[in-house]
Amino acid sequence: MAQLELKNLSVHFGGVKAVQNVSLQIEKGEFRGLIGPNGAGKTTVFNAVTGAAQPTQGEIYFEGTKLNGMRPDKIAHMGIARTFQNIRIYPKMTAAENVAIGLESYPSYNAFSAMLRLPHVVRRDKEIKRLSLEYLDRVGILEYKDHEAGALPYGLQRKLEIARAMAGNPKLLFLDEPAAGMNTQEGLEMVTFLKELHSNNTDLTIVLIEHHLEVVMQLCQTINVLNLGSLLAYGTPKEVQCNPDVIKAYLGERRKTYGE
Amino acid sequence: MGYLEGIAISASINIVCICGLVILTGYIGLFSMGHASFMCIGAYAAAILTKYYSFPFIIALLIGGAIAALSSLIIGVPTLRGKMSADCFAIATLGFGEAVRIIMSNISHPYFGGARGMSGIPAYMNLGWALALAFVSIVLTLNYARSQHGKLALAIRDHQDASELIGINIFREKIKCLMYSAFFCGIGGGMMAHYYTYMVPNVFNATISNNLLTSVVLGGVSSVTGPAMGTAILTFLPEVLRFLSNWRLAIYGLVMVLIMRMRPEGLLAHKEIHQPIVQLVRFIRSRTVRSTDSGRG
Numbered sequence: 149m150a151q152l153e154l155k156n157l158s159v160h161f162g163g164v165k166a167v168q169n170v171s172l173q174i175e176k177g178e179f180r181g182l183i184g185p186n187g188a189g190k191t192t193v194f195n196a197v198t199g200a201a202q203p204t205q206g207e208i209y210f211e212g213t214k215l216n217g218m219r220p221d222k223i224a225h226m227g228i229a230r231t232f233q234n235i236r237i238y239p240k241m242t243a244a245e246n247v248a249i250g251l252e253s254y255p256s257y258n259a260f261s262a263m264l265r266l267p268h269v270v271r272r273d274k275e276i277k278r279l280s281l282e283y284l285d286r287v288g289i290l291e292y293k294d295h296e297a298g299a300l301p302y303g304l305q306r307k308l309e310i311a312r313a314m315a316g317n318p319k320l321l322f323l324d325e326p327a328a329g330m331n332t333q334e335g336l337e338m339v340t341f342l343k344e345l346h347s348n349n350t351d352l353t354i355v356l357i358e359h360h361l362e363v364v365m366q367l368c369q370t371i372n373v374l375n376l377g378s379l380l381a382y383g384t385p386k387e388v389q390c391n392p393d394v395i396k397a398y399l400g401e402r403r404k405t406y407g408e
Numbered sequence: 409m410g411y412l413e414g415i416a417i418s419a420s421i422n423i424v425c426i427c428g429l430v431i432l433t434g435y436i437g438l439f440s441m442g443h444a445s446f447m448c449i450g451a452y453a454a455a456i457l458t459k460y461y462s463f464p465f466i467i468a469l470l471i472g473g474a475i476a477a478l479s480s481l482i483i484g485v486p487t488l489r490g491k492m493s494a495d496c497f498a499i500a501t502l503g504f505g506e507a508v509r510i511i512m513s514n515i516s517h518p519y520f521g522g523a524r525g526m527s528g529i530p531a532y533m534n535l536g537w538a539l540a541l542a543f544v545s546i547v548l549t550l551n552y553a554r555s556q557h558g559k560l561a562l563a564i565r566d567h568q569d570a571s572e573l574i575g576i577n578i579f580r581e582k583i584k585c586l587m588y589s590a591f592f593c594g595i596g597g598g599m600m601a602h603y604y605t606y607m608v609p610n611v612f613n614a615t616i617s618n619n620l621l622t623s624v625v626l627g628g629v630s631s632v633t634g635p636a637m638g639t640a641i642l643t644f645l646p647e648v649l650r651f652l653s654n655w656r657l658a659i660y661g662l663v664m665v666l667i668m669r670m671r672p673e674g675l676l677a678h679k680e681i682h683q684p685i686v687q688l689v690r691f692i693r694s695r696t697v698r699s700t701d702s703g704r705g
């Protein structure tokens with residue numbers, strides 16, 4: 149059984165058919181790419197799985213459980229974490245505090261113990277702090293632990309978001325354009341970083357949305373290509389790269405951007 | 409002395425209420441225009457318990473707070489659910505505030521006294537109690553704010569939708585913050601009842617609710633001691649400015665506008681008054697540790 153399965157998924161916003169009849173399966177431990185021109189519906193697929201958008205039609209199964217209509221926080225606690233195309237870190241909190249939110253999104257002690265700051269609260273808070281630093285270390289930004297997250301450079305904020313997502317101990321990680329807005333050098337660093345992330349967490353399934361073909365080609369074993377809400381192609385990076393439909397979709401989009 | 413003492417007790421009562429609102433408005437970011445209603449519920453509950461059932465003062469206050477917290481579910485459950493906007497909540501609190509006042513005015517049961525209210529409430533409240541309760545409320549709220557519960561509330565204020573996707577149960581956190589705020593306002597109401605020894609439902613009107621909200625906004629978001637100081641200032645200021653007679657309202661307004669212009673997140677946003685002291689102590693400690701280290705070396 150596939151870990152994640154989308155069956156004829158459609159998500160419509162009024163007249164906009166953001167996702168149209170998409171079916172795909174992702175196996176545990178895979179590094180899957182999801183590419184396609186702007187507005188193809190990639191983010192909407194993530195939103196549907198994580199509960200941020202309601203499917204108009206079709207079903208979503210994670211480890212055999214149907215996710216349709218489930219509350220987003222419950223979906224997250226089933227083991228699905230994500231980052232956001234437009235970074236959503238907590239700007240006034242420190243980097244360590246940001247990670248702590250992902251680590252303990254359901255508080256493990258009750259409100260009364262918190263008010264009285266009972267010994268087990270003090271202990272748990274210390275434990276949260278220690279684990280948060282561990283996750284910061286894993287993504288290589290431990291030295292920024294006490295920095296206000298909003299003041300960090302863009303690339304580090306991206307890594308912080310990944311650390312926060314990893315702190316929830318997910319089985320499936322969705323990354324929405326983690327290299328967006330970076331220069332070539334930073335983009336290359338991100339590729340190396342993601343390679344390591346996957347090789348250090350072999351059980352973790354990663355789905356990567358990426359606009360730049362080169363990035364996905366280097367990282368993903370297989371790729372789904374979306375265009376105008378529908379699946380256009382599926383295959384290894386090589387196969388996808390040579391697919392005439394894919395080339396047309398990408399060139400078509402490029403022509404449009406030049407025209408603007 | 410009695411005059412100053414009176415102001416200090418009023419300020420302490422306001423601080424207790426503000427401790428609740430800090431979590432609701434300064435942390436999770438919900439605005440209430442009717443928290444006087446929870447003071448009212450807490451006041452009546454505590455006063456009935458002490459006057460007619462001879463409950464000990466502090467137990468009566470706590471029960472009053474608990475009843476206020478439970479009653480907050482009446483507005484919380486329908487308005488904090490799902491994707492309801494924060495405006496719905498604000499409007500519901502406004503309506504609830506009026507409703508409680510009117511219901512209290514119309515309960516003809518002799519304990520409540522209808523619109524004439526209650527009198528002969530035991531005068532348990534004094535300066536010592538007031539200061540102690542204000543201090544304990546601040547400590548409890550500081551603890552709560554720095555705990556994971558407080559952090560989750562801040563997360564929701566920053567990015568509600570993303571926080572839910574990260575795994576926070578938005579509804580439960582909001583309900584918790586609302587109950588927290590109602591609990592402390594209920595206690596504040598109980599304190600008020602046992603200070604004045606009489607009360608009519610109309611005391612708990614929108615002006616009180618608005619003053620509470622103003623103090624939190626003035627004091628600063630994600631701060632406990634800022635709003636506590638804010639409400640203390642707002643209690644003392646009208647007395648200090650009394651010699652200006654009607655001009656004081658204009659000055660009051662001017663001060664508010666200036667603060668909003670210069671510090672839109674409030675005076676002590678993201679800070680606590682005692683932070684510099686804590687930092688100083690840490691600094692001195694680190695210095696002494698280093699000097700003993702170098703002494704050893």
Ligand SMILES: Nc1ncnc2c1ncn2[C@@H]1O[C@H](COP(=O)(O)OP(=O)(O)O)[C@@H](O)[C@H]1O
Nearest residue numbers: 161164166184185186187188189190191192193
């Ligand atoms: N919440 C929404 N409401 C209305 N339209 C939306 C919403 N989210 C996405 N869309 C539309 O759906 C289409 C696909 O968007 P998106 O999934 O963000 O594309 P991609 O991530 O591939 O660039 C776009 O036309 C977008 O405008």
Ligand SMILES: [Mg+2]
Nearest residue numbers: 190191192233
């Ligand atoms: Mg997108």
